[in-house]
Amino acid sequence: EIVLTQSPGTLSLSPGERATLSCRASQSVSSSYLAWYQQKPGQAPRLLIYGASSRATGIPDRFSGSGSGTDFTLTISRLEPEDFAVYYCQQYGSSPAWTFGQGTKVEIK
């Protein structure tokens, strides 16, 4: 079973700053099967990035994904007030079908 480790646990930044979130896998992950989600309190997760670097429909271009193998990154180029939330990476396998990282909280500094 592949384990995803996200870092840092919490990122304290100001609006307008750049956020860099890391997701490290215990084994190599196909880039096709790495996704990122955003979750705000009381809401369902929202798909941001799939295939490691493709933005989902309606996602602003300040969100970008990169990486391959065991190291993946979600970058928010300039934080907007609505971007403060928890972010999860996820990979697809056969069993378990989906594995999630533990999440990174982006909070207002």
Next chain:
Amino acid sequence: EVQLVESGGGLVQPGGSLRLSCAASGFTFSSYSMNWVRQAPGKGLEWVSYISSSSSTIYYADSVKGRFTISRDNAKNSLYLQMNSLRDEDTAVYYCARDASDDYGDYWGQGTLVTVSS
């Protein structure tokens, strides 16, 4: 517009049973695999179960294997999760999520809360 609406959550005693439903609309339900994902209070996301479009392939997380059963009715555009022998640690918000193409969840429901407590 794609919509997923979960229902069936509530308070149940340890050892009890509950059946969750997820009503789908706005897309051809029979063409997509589906998943259940849960989130314990204040915790992260945990995948629970997967079912392929035709129900031919089903997976479960080890934590629920033998206790939970996923199923679907394509004629009714509905996904189900039968939960038996519930434990305190099953307390969570349960989300249904559409599987884009056996890789990620592109649409999620709003969730239904299951509380297991005596």
